[in-house]
Amino acid sequence: MNYIVLDLEATCWLGKPPKGINEVIEIGAVKINGYGEVKGYFSKLIKPSVNPRLSGFCKKLTGIKQEHLNTADDFVKVIEQFHDFIEIDNEDYILYSWGNNDKPYLESNCKLHNIETNWLSPFVDMREKYLSFNGNRKKSGLKHIVESEGFEFEGDQHSAYVDAYNLSKIFIKYLDEWYI
Numbered sequence: 001m002n003y004i005v006l007d008l009e010a011t012c013w014l015g016k017p018p019k020g021i022n023e024v025i026e027i028g029a030v031k032i033n034g035y036g037e038v039k040g041y042f043s044k045l046i047k048p049s050v051n052p053r054l055s056g057f058c059k060k061l062t063g064i065k066q067e068h069l070n071t072a073d074d075f076v077k078v079i080e081q082f083h084d085f086i087e088i089d090n091e092d093y094i095l096y097s098w099g100n101n102d103k104p105y106l107e108s109n110c111k112l113h114n115i116e117t118n119w120l121s122p123f124v125d126m127r128e129k130y131l132s133f134n135g136n137r138k139k140s141g142l143k144h145i146v147e148s149e150g151f152e153f154e155g156d157q158h159s160a161y162v163d164a165y166n167l168s169k170i171f172i173k174y175l176d177e178w179y180i
Contacts, residue, residue, distance in 0.1 A: 002039065002093040003032045003178070004086050005126075005171050007163035008102045011051050012058045023048040024109045025069060026062070027082055028161030030168035036175045038168065042085045043161035045072035050112070062158045075113050088119055095123045096178065098142050098167050124178065126167065133177050142167060149173060 006029040010022040029042040047069050048054075054066050073081075086093050097103070103123045110117045127140055142163055146153045151169045155162030171178065 001034050002086065002091050003034075003096060003171065004093050005030045005032060005096045005164050005168045006042075006102065007097060007160040007167065008105055009062045009064065009158060009160045010105050011048055011054065012061060013055045014057050017051055019050045021050050021108060021112065022105060023050055023112075024075065024105055025054075025058075025064060025072075026160040027078060028159065028164040029082070029085065030164050030171075031085065032168060032171060032175075036172045038172075040085060041161070041165070042082060044078045044081060045069055046075050046078045047072040049074065063156055075109055076115065079110070079113075079115055083119065094178075095120065096126050096167075096171060097123070098125075098127050098163070100125045100128070126171065126178070129178060130170065130174070133174070146170060 006027065008024050009026040010024050011017065012022060023046070025046050025048055027042065027044050027046065030038055031040040031042070033039050045064065045068055054064065054069065059065065103120055106120055107117050130145065131140060143153045143157055146166045146169060149170055151166070153166050155165070157163065
């Protein structure tokens, strides 16, 4: 069994998206086996197709530069690479993320690009699970939780890879608590 701890960044605006969809622009993930050993890392930018220009808000929040997205692979190619990373055809896996936004973003982007979504199950909201076994806390942001668990938050928030990497520390610490 592999556990895939992931985070996404998506196009964002202060208001609604100009063409009605937030597109995934970055996937970061850490693959962990049943012994809590890190088996691999994944980090890819994705070129958006519906709203190809990032808003100033999104650039500031994520630190992603327009010129990097302009040369990135499209969603279909990155999802194929992600499927290879999680070993979708060869291994059992469970997807984990912090909060309940990542799965709907992946579902809507898969539908946009005519990609099956059955690979998105099972998908676990680690924040909800963490708060249920570790007590409700007023501050449940990832950086706060990582630091309150005694880890240093490494890197800049709102980078999919950085957030997935830091989230993996919590996952490994509580390895036996995440089962669904």
